[in-house]
Amino acid sequence: MIASTSGEMRAILATDCGSTTTKAILIERVRGEYRQTFRGEAPTTVEAPFEDVTRGVLNAIQEVEELSGRTILEGEKILTPADEGRGVDLYVSTSSAGGGLQMVVGGVVMAMTAESAQRCALGAGAIVMDVLASNDGRAGHEKIERIRHLRPDMILLSGGTDGGTVSHVVELAEYIRAADPKPRLGGGYRLPLIFAGNRDARGRVEEILGDRTALVMTENIRPVLERENLVPARTKIHDLFLEHVMAQAPGYAVLIGWTGAPIMPTPAAVGLIMEKAARQQGLSLLGVDIGGATTDVFSVVDGQFTRTVSANLGMSYSISNVLVEAGLEQIQRWVPVALDEQDLRDRIKNKMIRPTTIPQTQESLALEQAVAREALRLAFEQHRMLAVGLKGVQQERTIGDVFEQEETGKSLIDLYRIDLIIGSGGILSHAPRRVQSMMMLIDAYQPLGLTRLAVDSIFMMPHLGVLSQVNERAATEVFLKDCLVPLGSCLAAEGEGEPGEPCFAYSLRFPDGRREEGQLRFGQLLRLDLTPGAEADLEAEPSKGFDLGSGRGSAVAAKAAGGVVGLILDARGRPLRLLDDPTARAAQLRAWSAAVDLYPINSIP
Amino acid sequence: MAHTYTPGLRVASRTVVRKRRVLPIPGQVLVEKGRPVTATTVIAQTDLPGKVHTVNVVNLLGIAPEEIRRYMLKRERDPVRAGEPVAENRPFIKWLKTQVPSPITGTVESVSEVTGQVFLREPPKPLSLLAYLDGHVVEVFPEQGASVETECSLVQGIFGIGGEAVGTVAMAVEDPADVLTPERITDTHRGTILVGGSLVGRDGLTRARQVGLSALVVGGVHDPDLRSLLGRDLGVAITGDERVGFTLIMTEGFGRIAMAKRTFDLLASKAGRRASCSGATQIRAGVVRPEVIIPLGESSPFTVDGSQKDAAAVGTGLKIGDQVRIIREPFFGRIGTIVALPAEPRLLPTESRVRVLEAELGDGERISVPRANVELLET
Numbered sequence: 001m002i003a004s005t006s007g008e009m010r011a012i013l014a015t016d017c018g019s020t021t022t023k024a025i026l027i028e029r030v031r032g033e034y035r036q037t038f039r040g041e042a043p044t045t046v047e048a049p050f051e052d053v054t055r056g057v058l059n060a061i062q063e064v065e066e067l068s069g070r071t072i073l074e075g076e077k078i079l080t081p082a083d084e085g086r087g088v089d090l091y092v093s094t095s096s097a098g099g100g101l102q103m104v105v106g107g108v109v110m111a112m113t114a115e116s117a118q119r120c121a122l123g124a125g126a127i128v129m130d131v132l133a134s135n136d137g138r139a140g141h142e143k144i145e146r147i148r149h150l151r152p153d154m155i156l157l158s159g160g161t162d163g164g165t166v167s168h169v170v171e172l173a174e175y176i177r178a179a180d181p182k183p184r185l186g187g188g189y190r191l192p193l194i195f196a197g198n199r200d201a202r203g204r205v206e207e208i209l210g211d212r213t214a215l216v217m218t219e220n221i222r223p224v225l226e227r228e229n230l231v232p233a234r235t236k237i238h239d240l241f242l243e244h245v246m247a248q249a250p251g252y253a254v255l256i257g258w259t260g261a262p263i264m265p266t267p268a269a270v271g272l273i274m275e276k277a278a279r280q281q282g283l284s285l286l287g288v289d290i291g292g293a294t295t296d297v298f299s300v301v302d303g304q305f306t307r308t309v310s311a312n313l314g315m316s317y318s319i320s321n322v323l324v325e326a327g328l329e330q331i332q333r334w335v336p337v338a339l340d341e342q343d344l345r346d347r348i349k350n351k352m353i354r355p356t357t358i359p360q361t362q363e364s365l366a367l368e369q370a371v372a373r374e375a376l377r378l379a380f381e382q383h384r385m386l387a388v389g390l391k392g393v394q395q396e397r398t399i400g401d402v403f404e405q406e407e408t409g410k411s412l413i414d415l416y417r418i419d420l421i422i423g424s425g426g427i428l429s430h431a432p433r434r435v436q437s438m439m440m441l442i443d444a445y446q447p448l449g450l451t452r453l454a455v456d457s458i459f460m461m462p463h464l465g466v467l468s469q470v471n472e473r474a475a476t477e478v479f480l481k482d483c484l485v486p487l488g489s490c491l492a493a494e495g496e497g498e499p500g501e502p503c504f505a506y507s508l509r510f511p512d513g514r515r516e517e518g519q520l521r522f523g524q525l526l527r528l529d530l531t532p533g534a535e536a537d538l539e540a541e542p543s544k545g546f547d548l549g550s551g552r553g554s555a556v557a558a559k560a561a562g563g564v565v566g567l568i569l570d571a572r573g574r575p576l577r578l579l580d581d582p583t584a585r586a587a588q589l590r591a592w593s594a595a596v597d598l599y600p601i602n603s604i605p
Numbered sequence: 606m607a608h609t610y611t612p613g614l615r616v617a618s619r620t621v622v623r624k625r626r627v628l629p630i631p632g633q634v635l636v637e638k639g640r641p642v643t644a645t646t647v648i649a650q651t652d653l654p655g656k657v658h659t660v661n662v663v664n665l666l667g668i669a670p671e672e673i674r675r676y677m678l679k680r681e682r683d684p685v686r687a688g689e690p691v692a693e694n695r696p697f698i699k700w701l702k703t704q705v706p707s708p709i710t711g712t713v714e715s716v717s718e719v720t721g722q723v724f725l726r727e728p729p730k731p732l733s734l735l736a737y738l739d740g741h742v743v744e745v746f747p748e749q750g751a752s753v754e755t756e757c758s759l760v761q762g763i764f765g766i767g768g769e770a771v772g773t774v775a776m777a778v779e780d781p782a783d784v785l786t787p788e789r790i791t792d793t794h795r796g797t798i799l800v801g802g803s804l805v806g807r808d809g810l811t812r813a814r815q816v817g818l819s820a821l822v823v824g825g826v827h828d829p830d831l832r833s834l835l836g837r838d839l840g841v842a843i844t845g846d847e848r849v850g851f852t853l854i855m856t857e858g859f860g861r862i863a864m865a866k867r868t869f870d871l872l873a874s875k876a877g878r879r880a881s882c883s884g885a886t887q888i889r890a891g892v893v894r895p896e897v898i899i900p901l902g903e904s905s906p907f908t909v910d911g912s913q914k915d916a917a918a919v920g921t922g923l924k925i926g927d928q929v930r931i932i933r934e935p936f937f938g939r940i941g942t943i944v945a946l947p948a949e950p951r952l953l954p955t956e957s958r959v960r961v962l963e964a965e966l967g968d969g970e971r972i973s974v975p976r977a978n979v980e981l982l983e984t
Contacts, residue, residue, distance in 0.1 A: 019889065047892075140659030140722070167670065170719040178657040178714065178724050204719055293889060312841050317889050321840030345828035346859040347934065352842050353764045353858060353888060357933040357978045358959065364934050365955045432956035600956065 009089040009471060011082035013064070013072060014463035015057050016266055017044055017095040017255075019293065022053075024060035025463050026068055026088075027478055034474040036482040039458060040064035045251070046097040052251035053097060054258075078258055090470060093259050094462040096266035097249065101125055101241055102184060104152045106132035106176075107222075108159035108168040111391040113197065116222045117158040119386060120196070120230040122307045124237035125268030126153075127294070132175070134159075134168045140175060147179035153245045155181070155191065155213070156233060157205070160198030162223045169201040173208040180212060185248035190214040192240040196221045196233040214244065228390060241265060261470045267296050267309060269465025274298050274422065275305045276468050277479055283419040286445065288376060289461070290425035292316035292355055295375055297383035301412045306387040310379040315427050316355030319371055323348050326374035333578045334370035334443070336589040337363055362599055365432070369440055372427045376444030387412045415448040416549045422484065424456035435527070435565045435596050438487040442568065446576050448494050449549030450538065450558045453487040453565075486532045488563030492570035495546035496577070497522035503571035504542040508560070511535065520571035523588075525595040528569070530562030538567075546573075568596060614761040614856075614894060614980075616868050622757055622898055623743065627750035628734055629653070638745050642736035642753060644771045644881045649734040649750045655727030658709050662692045663721025665705050670721035677723070679713045686710045691723060737769055738881050739900040758875060758899040760856070760868055762822065765884030765895030766835065766844045767852035770798070772819030772882075774875045774899060778802040781869035784861070785823055787812035794818055798880050798897060800872045804861040810834045813851055820852035820882045822872065822897060824864035831859075845885030845893075852884040854895040857930075862938040865930065865982060875899045923981060929964060933978040940982065941966045941974075 012027040012034075022045075026038040040063025045055035058076060065072050071086040072079060079087035103126040107114030114133035121128050129150050132143055155176065159169040176193070183191040193213035195205050202217055209215050219232040242262055246252040256263060264272070267289070274287045278300035287298040293314040298307050312321040323331060328341060339347075347367060351357065359365040389410050423429075423441050431437045437455050447453075460483050468475035493504050500521050507517035511534050520526060530536055541555040542548045548556045560567050572592070579585040593599050632651020642648060662677070663670050679691045690704040691713065707725055714724040736742075740755030775797040777789045785801030787808045795816050801823035805813070807830040813821050814834075832838050834849050856864050880899040887893040923929070927943045941964030950958040951973060959975045966972060 140661075141657055144657045144659070167720050170717070171722065174715070174717055174720060174722060174724070175659075178659075178726075180654075318841055320838075320842070324838045324840040342827050342829055345832075349828045349831075349839075349859040350932070350937070353886075354932050354980075355888060358957065358975050359953075359955050360933060360975060360978060361935050361954055430957070 009082070009474065011070070011088040012090045012092070012467060012471065012474060013061065013078065013088040014091070014460075014467055015060060015093045016269075016459075016462040017046070017053055017057065017093060017097045018266065019097055019100075020044055022056035022060045022097075023459065023463075024057070024064050025458075025460050026064050026070065026072075027467070027474060033481070034477040036460060036478050038064050038068040038070075039460075040067060044097050046249060050250075052254075053095070053249065054251045054254050057093070057255060090260045090467075091258055092261045092463070092466045092470065093255065094264045094266045094269045094466050095246065095249075095252070100127055100267070101237075101245060101265045102127050102129055102153050103156060103237075104128070104130050104132065104147065104150055104181075105156045106159065106172045107157075107197070108134050108165060108172070110136050112225065113158045113160065113222045115386070115391065116228050116230070117156050117196070117233075119228070119306065120158075120221050120233050121156050121237065122309060122386070123230060123268075123271065123305065124234040124241075125265030125271065125307075126237065127309055127311050132172060134171065140171075143175045144179045147176060147181050151182055151184040152191070153184050154237070154240055155193045156237065157193060157195050158197040158221045158233075160201060160220075161225055162199050162220050164198055166198060166201045166204065169197050170204045170208065173205045177208050177212055183244075183248075185245065189244060189248065192216065192244045194218060194233055194236050194240065196236075214240075216240065226390065238262065238264065238268070261466060264462075264466045264469075266462045267307060269462040270296065270424075271298050271305060271307045271465070273461050273465035273468055273475060273479055275300055276472065277476060279303065280476060284417050285420040285422060286413070286418050287422040288379065288424065288428075288441075289456075289459075290315060290372065290375060290379070290423075290427055292426075293318050295379035295425075297379050299383065299387050299413060299418075301387070301414075301417065304412060306383070306412065308379070308383040308386050310375075310382050313375045313379050315368065315372060315375065315425070316351060318352075319348055319355075320352040322371050322375045322378070325378055330374050331370050333585060334373050334589070335367055336586050336593065337366070338582065338586070339367070366599065368427065369431070369436060372440050373444045376440065380445055384411050384413050415446070415451075418447060418451055420452045420454065421445060421447060422454050422456065424459055424461060426459075428455050429457060429459055433598070434485070434487055434563075435598055438490070438565045438568065439596060439598055442490050442492070442570065443576065446574050447490055447492055448547075448574060449556065450489055450491050450560060452489050452561050452563075454484040454563070455487060456483055457485045458483075486561065486563035488530060488565040488567055489560040490568040490570055491538065491540060491548065491560070492572075492574060493542050493546040493548050494574040495542075495552065496573045496575075497543075497545055499523045502543045503546055503573070504540050504548060504569075506538065506540040506569060508539075508567075509537040520569055522571055522573060524571045525592050526569040526571075527565070527596040528567045530560065530566040532563050534562040535559045536562070536567065565596075614763060615759055616761065616865065616871060617759045618871055619901065620757065620759050621754060622738065622759055623752050623754040624737055625746075625750070625752050626734055626737060627746060628732065628748075631748040632732070632734075634745055634747060634749070634751060636736075636742045636745065636751055638742055638751075641741045643739050644735065644737055644879075646736040647733045648736050648742070648753070651732050651734075652729035653732050655711055655729050657714065658711075658725045658727070660691065660705060660708065660723045660725065661721055662705050662723050666692060666694045666703055668694065668721070671718050673716060673718055673721050673723075677716060681713055681715055683713045684711070685713060685725065691725070735769075737883075738898060739879065739902075755898065755900045757901055758871055760822070760872060760897040762854040762856045762886075762895040762897075763858055764842065764844075765852065765854040765886050766831075766839075766847040767820070767849060767884035768845050768847075769881065769883045769885075770819045770852040772796050772798040772880065774798050774800065774872060774878050774880050774897075776800050776873050776876050781824065781866055782863040785809050785821075790816050790818070792816060798822060798882055800869070801864075802869070803857075803863040806830055807833050810853075814849065818851040820854060820884070820897075822854045822856065822882070824855070824857040825860050825862040826853070826855055827861075828859050842886055842888040844887075845883065847884070852882055852895075854882060854884055854897065857938065858932065860938070867982065872897070878902075923962060923976065923979075928982040929962070929979040930982055931964075931974055931978060932980050933975075936966070936972060936974060939966055941972065944971065
């Protein structure tokens with residue numbers, strides 16, 4: 001185990017073993033603060049012919065050695081502790097290789113305990129393959145057939161508040177027993193199953209599933225309807241992930257011995273660093289990691305963390321599924337050039353089958369960024385459905401509430417209250433112009449009022465998440481200084497109007513005392529320079545039909561944070577509508593592109 | 606990383622392919638090590654457990670779950686026929702009696718005194734595992750299956766649909782750039798693995814199904830035509846279970862793209878030979894590509910030299926003089942020869958800075974392409 005606890009750590013090594021690439025980063029203390037200094041990567045080697053994850057890890061570390069000049073390896077051993085020019089004090093790792101952690105969850109009522117179980121598994125970094133519930137609309141034999149065909153890494157079974165229903169929970173356990181599901185990574189071990197439901201049902205569940213699964217009991221995730229208790233079950237998921245799932249994956253038994261902290265599922269680590277950063281900074285934030293196969297969305301609103309994963313929305317392996325789910329027209333609407341259906345479909349499918357290719361022309365880049373807008377939008381819609389308050393909760397009402405009927409299960413995502421949006425993943429982190437990343441996020445999420453935006457520079461959030469368990473200071477210092485690239489801020493108005501109608505007036509006072517003011521008409525977009533680290537005093541007054549966060553027609557005043565893009569004033573309205581006529585829409589897109597300098601002039605025919 | 610190009614698909618005139626064939630659940634292995642097999646030899650078999658059905662007896666009889674056993678006419682492991690009563694109540698007045706019939710023929714699996722449910726299981730379904738290849742057994746996995754090996758020619762495609770198939774290789778076109786029109790697919794092609802050229806359209810795919818091809822191997826298909834064949838849009842590139850009447854293997858990609866000459870010539874040289882093929886594709890981790898495997902048999906015209914050359918061509922890096930296919934616009938499908946491999950990243954029209962190569966196309970035009978956008982053509 002590579003961990004030094006004596007004094008301040010001088011050098012830390014972290015890896016993320018992804019499905020295709022293993023990425024290593026080196027963090028060093030530079031003039032009293034932690035900075036990410038070097039990075040290396042190598043193909044992941046979980047699959048044949050290597051079937052040993054440590055090969056890829058060692059290759060990635062070797063690249064860090066070559067670039068940094070620091071000797072980290074002695075043969076196949078990581079040198080510890082750190083000394084002048086050699087060794088590291090800590091080595092940590094995350095993993096999503098081999099498809100990550102795949103789970104089936106179950107609960108009695110779909111909108112209550114089953115939804116809590118889903119939130120718990122997602123929060124632990126899992127992909128949820130299916131959600132079973134007594135009222136999921138499927139007959140018993142259909143549930144059994146479905147469980148039989150899935151080969152999850154583990155099952156989380158919940159259901160019933162403590163002292164509540166037993167028979168419905170037992171019914172689900174009986175379905176699982178009848179299906180006799182097999183674990184994904186081979187038949188050599190029993191499928192881990194966590195029971196986190198009504199404690200009165202434990203004995204029965206033990207009788208039914210004890211001899212068929214590696215059964216683990218933990219606290220109820222919904223002990224009473226009014227409260228979720230996800231942490232104990234989430235901890236058990238992580239324990240079983242290490243003990244059962246990781247131990248079955250090729251080479252992980254060795255890798256576990258190298259690390260100074262438990263290996264975490266990659267999305268769980270990303271969620272952890274976002275949660276910690278939000279808490280430290282007192283922010284409500286929204287984060288997205290758009291990969292080749294999946295898109296993860298994270299939100300921390302008033303301290304409540306929610307993660308969702310859209311398993312088949314991504315930019316390479318799953319790019320064709322974005323087309324299927326969004327529809328052709330939704331993608332075409334973002335492309336400023338006319339592409340016929342056959343050409344567009346062929347291009348998207350060719351990207352799917354050759355996922356490592358990159359756009360060489362602006363037209364091709366614009367198409368990929370159009371698909372990304374839709375993938376981000378769809379994944380966000382799915383997130384909003386799960387990032388909700390608890391359903392089925394009895395509400396105490398006073399006479400004053402009579403006219404304010406507030407439903408339970410209300411969305412937690414109020415875009416006016418989101419302070420920061422963080423984007424991650426190749427299409428956002430590696431866009432040729434940072435303004436392209438910013439506009440993809442703005443178009444997909446349609447933030448309201450004043451919102452800061454940032455991107456992950458080189459996708460090091462997983463590394464920092466797992467590191468934060470051991471050395472929170474190092475993790476958060478690097479997160480703020482090296483990981484996040486501040487794009488700037490966006491001020492956007494809610495409402496709709498006629499083109500050319502006044503939308504909002506603004507006035508800005510920059511740090512150098514310079515003032516700028518003007519008015520935006522409906523449909524306009526404006527970009528102003530405001531450098532990273534700088535803040536400008538912003539005052540804005542919307543027209544009657546528009547809202548900037550203080551109500552329709554009410555003025556707002558705030559400090560706008562700068563970034564590498566600057567400040568975007570967005571008077572295109574919310575919801576954002578693009579014109580139906582293709583020629584008019586192309587002109588609209590070109591005008592917006594020109595307003596923010598999105599693509600090189602005349603680069604798109 | 607050292608190599609940023611896409612490694613080419615395997616096209617080997619002589620190689621050895623070994624396939625691990627295992628049952629989804631333990632069963633009986635019917636072959637022993639060293640035994641010759643054909644593609645259709647059953648090498649292992651098992652019984653897949655039947656589907657489970659549930660009957661909520663307590664709801665139907667209006668009784669409490671803990672009383673259920675008193676009302677059951679059948680016990681665990683008893684056989685039942687569809688319609689046969691599994692439980693009944695015992696009212697004072699006989700004609701008020703209610704019986705609960707079994708919805709299936711099978712056995713009683715379990716009776717729950719907590720939920721009042723009875724689980725019934727259909728009879729097991731026998732599953733036979735075929736050898737897939739003409740070859741011989743090289744390894745046996747007790748209760749699981751065996752590895753079958755064959756010396757063969759191998760063509761890997763980029764994408765396919767449909768499962769495993771066996772047939773005789775037949776050529777439908779003379780040139781790899783030809784379009785496979787419907788009239789080129791004749792009734793004599795029934796049951797064959799038919800090789801087309803650069804493209805097959807919607808009508809050609811319909812004709813392939815009508816004729817009853819075993820498989821169709823072609824350079825490219827337009828996505829709307831594939832969608833029409835499947836009856837749905839393909840979202841994720843995990844295929845192999847489709848049932849469209851034949852197995853489809855695309856060697857180059859979506860759109861009209863001439864089949865690589867080497868692939869075409871190799872398949873043409875195998876016309877009339879029996880082959881095995883599969884359309885199964887998985888692009889994600891654990892990549893699976895569609896394939897055509899043509900066992901050499903005893904009368905192989907190829908020498909061992911060919912085998913060594915094929916092996917050497919796999920996995921080497923890009924070098925000047927190599928032939929590459931460009932796999933992304935604006936030069937998609939064009940073939941060129943590498944004339945320079947600049948070490949420093951270059952600026953693309955997208956404003957990205959990446960490592961490129963310079964290639965000379967067939968018409969003498971010299972172009973610059975990201976290394977990630979080429980596929981090495983093994984010569």
